[in-house]
Amino acid sequence: MSVPLEHDYIGLSDASSLERSTESSNINVFTLKATELSLGLPGFGKNSEENAKFGPVVKNYMSGAKRGFSDVNFNGSGPSGKWALNGGSEADLCRGVNCVFEKNQTSSSDVKPVEEEKKGPVKAQVVGWPPIRSFRKNTMATNLPKSGDVAEANLGSGECLYVKVSMDGAPYLRKIDLKIYRNYAELSTALEKMFSCFTLGQCTSNGIKGRDGLTESKLKDLLHGSECVLTYEDKDGDWMLVGDVPWEMFIDSCKRLRITKGSEAIGLAPRSTAKCKNRN
């Protein structure tokens, strides 16, 4: 009998995790089929600037995300409870994650385990490293369209717009600040990082910038391609498909987000790529 598979909170392991996770009650884990996951972006193995810019799904942002889950530990390392990642148990958690990745050799599109073996264990973020001025960090957070990390300070116009994001089968919800994203692509990247069940990475890997119309339609293409659908609850309490309306209108009316499984999303608005492209 093999050693019990270590799961991090995302539960990225081989396909049989589905069965295992329903049995285990102690380990908090999503139920995701690894074969449908894209831990890295397609074409990610090439060192092209374009791909790398948008980053893989599960980066070390996990260490930032871990603050909520430090009590949920898988390696026996004690909960640190600390947000400032000073190595220690956080690093242990990272190594735990790394183990998961390395076991996941079967995932074909996944280049990450190879990269990690080359570089060694994932390192936890350290306070004050790399030595970038916090003020510059904050400036960059708003400047870079790629950066969707919630952990970055929210500057913007001063107002935050935190909405809950739930995902079916997940044991807990997340909250994100919609104001720090500027279009659907950024939102999708951020959610991707957070939940790593999207294959929306394809959207950004082509280096598509600019008009929301294009990204909206791509978003929806991919949403329907994968088994996850992103929906939101608007001011009227209705559940809508994300991507129909221009970004500004969306963040105005969005009250919460929900990532649903494909089968449950039947009945929502079908693709309307033509509608999107004609807008603007």
Added chain:
Amino acid sequence: MDLNQKRTRMVDRVDSVDPDLVSPESTPMCPFPDEVLEPVLSLINSHKDRSSVSLVCKDWYNAERWSRRHVFIGNCYSVSPEIVVGRFPKIRSVTLKGKPRFSDFNLVPEDWGADVYPWLSVLAKAYPFLEELRLKRMAVSDESLEFLAMNFPEFKALSLLSCDGFSTDGLKAIATHCRNLAELDIQENGIDDLGGDWLSCFPETLTTLQVLNFASLNSEVNFNDLEKLVTRCKSLRVLKVNRTINLDQLQKLLLRAPQLTELGTGTFTQDLVTRPVADLEATFGSCKNLLTISGLWDTNSLYLPVIYPACASLTFLNLSCAALRSFELAMLLIHCKSLRRLWVLDTVGDMGLEAVGSWCPLLEELRVFPADPFEQENVAGVTESGFVAVSRGCPKLHYVLYFCHQMTNAAVATVVQNCPGFTHFRLCIMNLGQPDYVTNEPMDEAFGAVVRTCPNLQRLAVSGLLTDLTFEYIGKYAKNLEILSVAFAGSSDLGLKYVLGGCPRLRKLEIRDCPFGNAALLSGLTKYESMRSLWMSACNLTMNGCRVLAKEMPRLNVEVMKDEDSEDSQAHKVYIYRTVAGPRRDAPPFVLTL
């Protein structure tokens, strides 16, 4: 105290030297009457030169102190405001630096100190005609800014960099009350941005503005007021707007101020084009005096070419807010043949840096910032080959700040061979403890090559996997080194001992997370008075070691910052600096002066 002893001490800018002790003989040595001496000395602006002048004899000391107009205080706790005003009666301009540099990276707790208010209250009485105040890493409150605005009627220039504790309300006070304001330079700070209405507080009568920089603020300002301000300030030469200013608005501003020498744009893209891009391009063409361009947020291949007509005379291009790709940078640099300083994001990649090497032969300074600093895996960024490519094409390069994920010893050796004139070499390999990724050896030889090959090296920041050998090289060869930054490096006390035993010109040493202990700290006992400061955090220092140092060297402040988590005997964060002002009187509870 004899003269020789004093000269070897490398006295800092302000010193409470008793004039009677400087030199017993004065008249035979100094035949010049004050009327001659003072005007001559007033032409000397360098602080180091003025320090030297003040040490010659009593007469020169006095002539110097009466003729000095600008005082530079590198550590606000090294001297008290009373001492400063006592020595220099006629100061018009003050530069003050406060917190240790690692506070920029969140290593210094809030409320540590460096409050500017106590300084202002003393300065207001002694220098009512103060004109300029430049602050770096000081705690500045709105009350301080209001006090400044109300108590200095001739006040002309305010520059704030890496300061915190204030809001745009403080700026309102400055804009409202400083009738002769010529410079308002708000660089990256921890400012509470409550809105853009501070800009509208400039009175209609204000026409003296020469420098206006609000690029780091986020709130929208009233554009009409800004346009009117720019129009009536005919001497405006530096204008750096924030991201809320769009291209159309920028166009209008440029038409009003074609005399600008430094421009910081706003958002440099737009969805809807109200005016053809050709117009904006022509406008840039008409700005014949531009030397610096920065800002350029969100720009891309569609809009960046608009600045090409202004590029031929540019000497400084700051692209650190524009995530350009390699070809975009290359196309731009073809036009920038006069470039001396270039700041970019690592999104440009090695290919972008090759373009730098190809098109900018006069380049002296290069800074490559990481677009995604906390990304640890699978990032492109720049590598050693980009670094080498720049060095090949830019032999005059002497200042580099380079963030990367991988480096090799051979590449660094090649770089310094191509550019032996380095004065500032700051290499940050972002993965902690990363060895030479080709040979898997430590990066010792890289920095060894740097210190051996670059005799003029003044500032060095090391990174990567480093053993004590690096520090042996530094101590042995870096004779002109003044500033050294070390993180996660070294194997034992020897490392620090080597540095403290060599490097005769060392002024600032900052160390974090290195295995240096008390023995190493104490080996530098006699050196610390010739330095401005030493920072050591997360090393192996104990309270006892620090107490010994404090006891032996009464003219140093040995401050330990207590961390909740560290044990009582550990000295987790230690900040040591020379001072003539004695222990801090405003130290917060977590700072213990031993």
